[in-house]
Amino acid sequence: MTSTDIVIRPVSGLDPAQDDLFREWAAVQEASARATFGEDHSSWGVEELRELERSTERLRLSWVALDGDHRVVAGVNVAMPRHDNTTMAGIDLVVHPARRRAGLGTRVLQHAEARAAEHGRTLLLAETQWPVTGTDGCGEGFAAQHGYAAAQTVVRSTLTLPGDRAALRAVLGSRDGDGYAVHTVWDGVPDRWLAGRAELSRRMSTDIPLGDLQLEEEVWDEDRVREGYARIAAMGRRVADTFAVDESTGRLVGYTQVQVGAPPDLAYQQDTLVMREHRGHGLGLRLKAANTLAVMTELPEVTRIRTWNADDNLHMLAVNREIGYEQDAWLREWQKVV
Ligand SMILES: CC(C)(COP(=O)(O)OP(=O)(O)OC[C@H]1O[C@@H](n2cnc3c(N)ncnc32)[C@H](O)[C@@H]1OP(=O)(O)O)[C@@H](O)C(=O)NCCC(=O)NCCS
Structure with missing residues (x-):
């Protein structure tokens, strides 16, 4: 040919x-x-x-x-x-x-x-992925040759389920009464949380490590949040969101989300964020522990949750290690500015 x-x-x-x-x-x-x-x-x-x-x-x-x-x-x-x-x-x-x-x-x-x-x-992004023991042949050999620069390296990790329920519960109870509550909801959020959820997504676009990626802050409103959940449902996926609520104001200050579709045994971790001003209270760990317990209870057929994190996102990587995630692959973001 x-x-x-x-x-x-x-x-x-x-x-x-x-x-x-x-x-x-x-x-x-x-x-x-x-x-x-x-x-x-x-x-x-x-x-x-x-x-x-x-x-x-x-x-x-x-x-x-x-x-x-x-x-x-x-x-x-x-x-x-x-x-x-x-x-x-x-x-x-x-x-x-x-x-x-x-x-x-x-x-x-x-x-x-x-x-x-x-x-x-004018800003072109592409991804390459390879197993943890391999090399990035497609990235180094192809993307780089076509004018793309490595902009971020991402660690892929997987958690094997069922996890240790008692240990996860202990994490959840470790800071009772500190002014934050953690709640999990399935397949969408109550209307009263739509605006807060939109604000979390906006912050998610800038409050996480972006490497050299030239991305702008995202624009979010309640309609965009609703449309996102409608799309997830139309894909035949279940979705669990766990929120951290500041009890003194009732505001959402952190969240984590997992989606499960086909195959039913593999769940995909999506965003996790604790707003900057609420970091340092163990909320990242509590969110992930609560969300993992929710998935284990509601969808016992899930045997793995998979997640991707920037290699310099040390706090998130440490939280994931504590929950039990182990690295099994790499991903690289490639960027070309035309
Ligand atoms: C990356 C990919 C799209 C390349 O497709 P391809 O049809 O093999 O690419 P080309 O034949 O046009 O390659 C052109 C040149 O790129 C380089 N190249 C391509 N793949 C390479 C690899 N795996 N390792 C090293 N060099 C590579 C070589 O120099 C090649 O020229 P050569 O064959 O004369 O040596 C393909 O391997 C693929 O689908 N990979 C998985 C998906 C992926 O990573 N996509 C993101 C790409 S940015």
Whole structure:
């Protein structure tokens, strides 16, 4: 096969006529993840990918590369935030493991970069992942060669469940009466907490280590929070949020969130944040302990929770170690400013 036999065309999971093509593209993404991580991969399911296209968070466009036999051999998702960071595009490029080192990645990346430019996107981000014992071949060998700079290194860790209930309960009870309460809610938040939840998401975008990533503060309101939970439900995921409440004001001052979809035994940790002015009270540890206990009780089929943290986020990494997480992979964020 030469690169000239390749045709690049758009694909959407929302067009029923393209369903087969979209599924083939999802299968290529899964094959790539399996090639790196085996059965224990973290790729998105086809219905989750479809829901991502419906999200009002980002304009998400995809293209596939077809070979002479009309098979999908590579593809790219370009995700462009709509609420903030409107000069940024996340580029998720995948070449089928059997079709690499033949120029496909370069060709599809050039296509994606040109489309991102048409949408006024000048800050391009991409991710590479590799097992803890391996090396970042795709990042160092490919992304760097195409003008992307390493902007942040991220530690992937996994907690095996069930955890030690008594130890987690002891963490929770360790600071009773200190003026903070911890509450867990499933599958959305009560209306009275929507504004506080929006404020936590805004703070989450700037109050965490960002490495060299040139990201702006995110813009959040109650509608965006509601839409986020609607999207999670539409993906068929359950979601547990644990909040820290300052009892003197009733305000939300910290949160952590875990989502579980398919496969049902693997949960994904999302945001965790304690507002700067409320740090130093063991709230990060208490939030994670309460959330882990909630998952163990409500969804006993979950055997692992997976999380990603910046390698310089020492407090979060220490909390996770104390809960029982162990590192099993690396992720790197690559950034190109056009
Ligand atoms: C990274 C990826 C997209 C590259 O696709 P590809 O079709 O193999 O890329 P190309 O053939 O265009 O590679 C061009 C050059 O990049 C370099 N390169 C690509 N992959 C490399 C690797 N794993 N290790 C070292 N160098 C690599 C080589 O110099 C290569 O030229 P050569 O084959 O003549 O030596 C592909 O490996 C992949 O899908 N990886 C998993 C997903 C991923 O990491 N995506 C993020 C990419 S930013």
